[in-house]
Amino acid sequence: MNLTGTIPPHLGNLSFLVRLEFGNNSFHGTLPQELSRLRRLTRVSFANNIFVGTIPSWFGSLSKLQRMRLNGNQFSGSIPTAIFNLSALQGIDLSQGRS
Known part of the structure; x- marks a missing residue:
């Protein structure tokens, strides 16, 4: 949709x-903790x-x-270890390219 800005x-x-x-889209910045x-x-x-x-560690919650x-x-950086505790997680895509 060509949206831009930060996630509120x-x-x-x-x-x-x-x-x-x-x-x-063209969202930028960091992902807010409130999510x-x-x-x-x-x-x-x-x-x-x-x-x-x-990658925010709060994804693990x-x-x-x-x-x-x-x-x-x-x-940048490493994958937060909290993500490895998500027992319902079936797929994760961290690749660099656009798909």
């Missing part, structure tokens, strides 16, 4: 969300944007998360 922290107030898909309140999320895609920094796409961004 107030999005974390939408606790009923099951899917969060911001892929293929950790979205405990019902099963799918999340921030693919193909311009996010920077480390999203116990219902099944699919996670963070590919095509500028994340």
